[in-house]
Amino acid sequence: MVVSLDKRKSDGTVGKALEILDLVASFGRPVRFSDVLDVAEFPKATVYRFIQTLTSQGMLSYDPDRQTYALGIRLVRLAHSAWQQSSLAPVAHPHIEKLAGDVGETVHLAQLDHAQVLYVDKIDPGKPIEMFSQAGKVGPAYCTGVGKAMMAYLEALHLAEVIGQQSFHVFTENTLSDEAALRAELIDIRSNGYGFDREEHEPDIICVALPILTARGRVLGALSVTSSTQRTNLAALEALVPRIQVAVTAIANEAESWRFPDQSKFQSIETAKG
Amino acid sequence: MVVSLDKRKSDGTVGKALEILDLVASFGRPVRFSDVLDVAEFPKATVYRFIQTLTSQGMLSYDPDRQTYALGIRLVRLAHSAWQQSSLAPVAHPHIEKLAGDVGETVHLAQLDHAQVLYVDKIDPGKPIEMFSQAGKVGPAYCTGVGKAMMAYLEALHLAEVIGQQSFHVFTENTLSDEAALRAELIDIRSNGYGFDREEHEPDIICVALPILTARGRVLGALSVTSSTQRTNLAALEALVPRIQVAVTAIANEAESWRFPDQSKFQSIETAKG
DNA sequence: AAACCAAGTTTCAAATAATGGAACCAAAGT
DNA sequence: ACTTTGGTTCCATTATTTGAAACTTGGTTT
Numbered sequence: 001m002v003v004s005l006d007k008r009k010s011d012g013t014v015g016k017a018l019e020i021l022d023l024v025a026s027f028g029r030p031v032r033f034s035d036v037l038d039v040a041e042f043p044k045a046t047v048y049r050f051i052q053t054l055t056s057q058g059m060l061s062y063d064p065d066r067q068t069y070a071l072g073i074r075l076v077r078l079a080h081s082a083w084q085q086s087s088l089a090p091v092a093h094p095h096i097e098k099l100a101g102d103v104g105e106t107v108h109l110a111q112l113d114h115a116q117v118l119y120v121d122k123i124d125p126g127k128p129i130e131m132f133s134q135a136g137k138v139g140p141a142y143c144t145g146v147g148k149a150m151m152a153y154l155e156a157l158h159l160a161e162v163i164g165q166q167s168f169h170v171f172t173e174n175t176l177s178d179e180a181a182l183r184a185e186l187i188d189i190r191s192n193g194y195g196f197d198r199e200e201h202e203p204d205i206i207c208v209a210l211p212i213l214t215a216r217g218r219v220l221g222a223l224s225v226t227s228s229t230q231r232t233n234l235a236a237l238e239a240l241v242p243r244i245q246v247a248v249t250a251i252a253n254e255a256e257s258w259r260f261p262d263q264s265k266f267q268s269i270e271t272a273k274g
Numbered sequence: 275m276v277v278s279l280d281k282r283k284s285d286g287t288v289g290k291a292l293e294i295l296d297l298v299a300s301f302g303r304p305v306r307f308s309d310v311l312d313v314a315e316f317p318k319a320t321v322y323r324f325i326q327t328l329t330s331q332g333m334l335s336y337d338p339d340r341q342t343y344a345l346g347i348r349l350v351r352l353a354h355s356a357w358q359q360s361s362l363a364p365v366a367h368p369h370i371e372k373l374a375g376d377v378g379e380t381v382h383l384a385q386l387d388h389a390q391v392l393y394v395d396k397i398d399p400g401k402p403i404e405m406f407s408q409a410g411k412v413g414p415a416y417c418t419g420v421g422k423a424m425m426a427y428l429e430a431l432h433l434a435e436v437i438g439q440q441s442f443h444v445f446t447e448n449t450l451s452d453e454a455a456l457r458a459e460l461i462d463i464r465s466n467g468y469g470f471d472r473e474e475h476e477p478d479i480i481c482v483a484l485p486i487l488t489a490r491g492r493v494l495g496a497l498s499v500t501s502s503t504q505r506t507n508l509a510a511l512e513a514l515v516p517r518i519q520v521a522v523t524a525i526a527n528e529a530e531s532w533r534f535p536d537q538s539k540f541q542s543i544e545t546a547k548g
Numbered sequence: 549a550a551a552c553c554a555a556g557t558t559t560c561a562a563a564t565a566a567t568g569g570a571a572c573c574a575a576a577g578t
Numbered sequence: 579a580c581t582t583t584g585g586t587t588c589c590a591t592t593a594t595t596t597g598a599a600a601c602t603t604g605g606t607t608t
Contacts, residue, residue, distance in 0.1 A: 033556065042597090045557085045596075049596090054288070058388065059292070071356035073356070075352045075353045079353030079354075083301060083343050083412070086344060113348065136357070218338075262551090291585090306584080311584095320566080403590080
């Protein structure tokens, strides 16, 4: 009946190993072997071997003084490559920077990761930027501006799956608390081309968000301008939409036409039969 | 006893899958299936299955418009957790920020990743920071200030292995070009407690670097203050050592005594299975 | 000091998943 | 219509993973 909501359809050994990796991540702090064992659904020896393998591979790091494991440094290196070879984030960065300076408010760039919002870039025109402490952060999709803006443009099947994974936890009195309310809101967003966060996630925090779409209509990400009710209001944020739209359009175009340098890696497989 | 870090020790299926991941990363741009196949040492069907698995797991992302694979968004999320749960980077950040403002020069925080230097944080008191574009970057160990500072305090066995993996490629006329020269320099650094980069990697770029050590003498990372010969000189940088030392000592102490806050506040990010 | 306990590590036959040669398919080229 | 290129699937063989249990290590209690 349900269209495979098995989000973790155990992809063989590799899938299981990555499950352990996620488990370590979920603690948010370095962990002992037994911490992992307690929450893992594999037997002792299996968990042990996975942790050994992941450590030897640099996906986990072991602190011999405290006898704890944490996520490894190799992930930081890989994430750097991921960010760099993404067609969105590097292209968007200068536009976001300009927009942030322009409107004098915090700008977020987000993408959809499974059913969550993942912030891939952030510019706060006031404070110095915090690096990994902000980028890489995840949040709920159903109660953030960027999340709703992206969901509004998903095709039906994908949307159903994403909605099915929302928790609909009530954070504030404005939080959309069920699927019906969310779907109504998404239709609204789609007809306007932009959406708001009306203090749905955190009190006093409001934002406008626009989706970043390919020419074919595929969702690449979303851009939002965030502020607080103490500084501004929804109407004022709405007035910024045209300026955000300019940035969004530019990003979408560049992201789609962007060719990575050295596309001529094809060199020669030409039958060197001479 | 000591875990010998044979860098190419294929740890079963998981190791092979991660090898494919590294391969994709090494292109620095989105790749086609055949791109990976060409450089991989596994047969077609095997590479295919690994790519499928990694994609389904979010470690790779697939662009259906261009039919290319890139490193996945899940890595960014994991790297965020890695950075956060590292006992070094988050603790060091405020100190680095203060130091950078204090001395008015660029400050780097690096760790050793296999035999390379990995920059985990960077503050440039002039420009706005570029996020992932800087953090996660790797560089050679034998010709950078941070690299040498860390190597100087490794125990013999580990050092031998790290040195064995250095390329000793000559970047400038000051580059240390063989093991003997490097070892001599390391002894020197150890006796001083700090080291320099004397335009060994890039012309005009110089720096002082200090290792960050645990009370037991284990190397946690290194801190450097970087500048150019047009702005300053080695003697002036050397004069900054006491101030850097203050930061380094503070970071080392905090990193070792750091207790992670109660985990109850985090959680919920990864609804583990279901 | 012996007994105990908890945490971590190793073993090994059975169960399972990975392997890869080859066939297959689709689209582009000739 | 035929060939090539790039990508996907099959399936019998093979190698790897699995996990209960035994073992080791280090710390605590009696």
